[in-house]
Amino acid sequence: MSLGACWILLKECISGGSDIGAAVFVESEQHSFLSALLCPQFHIQDYLPTIYYSMYGHVEKLAEEIKKGAASVEGVEAKLWQVPETLSEEVLAKMSAPPKSDVPIITPQELAEADGFVFGFPTRFGMMSAQFKAFLDATGGLWRTQQLAGKPAGLFYSTGSQGGGQETTPLTAITQLVHHGMIFVPIGYTFGAGMFEMENVKGGSPYGAGTFAGDGSRQPSELELQQAHHQGKYIAAIAKKLKGAP
Incomplete structure (x- = not known):
């Protein structure tokens, strides 16, 4: 201009x-x-936050790459947010959970400011963790007014094993998006050959990026991080298209 x-x-x-x-x-x-x-409705950038819960750091590492991918798209403002912890310090200590990073804590009301979202969480018995579910449970006011309707949203996750919920976790999480009227944006097979990796353990699915934590010692692989970066870039581009940005 x-x-x-x-x-x-x-x-x-x-x-x-x-x-x-x-x-x-x-x-x-x-x-x-x-x-x-200029007018308040004139947006310089599309705002696409990556919002996550991470107990041991696996989901956080994916979140960092997703943010980088989103930020690589011109005209997109990418930011990291954590949801509040629901467990006490005493319980977290017994679970050997490391201290939380300094990524800011988001409130439900702040979701209304975003043009789209990427939500990430570990699995608990094949579904999203209670911490993230508690955060979404607190969005009733936004649901009542449908302030998030029509906004694109992606999902990413971490599981402890291959049968631990790599597909059921995002599949069951879609219900949260549906009730808000959000538009689920899966990555499909847009990651290309990386989706068909069979030589090494790799998390993720057409639903979104993912990783295997195992007993906690395994960290996201380079390929898993690349997939997360791809997801951030992909959904950022979709968000721009939905807003009609040039």
């Missing part, structure tokens, strides 16, 4: 009686200009 075009948009915004809102930076070949203050 040229500087002149920005001023025209500013005039239209003011003449239409809209409140002045977000700042827009316009790039030319040699300079970046703070051109104008």
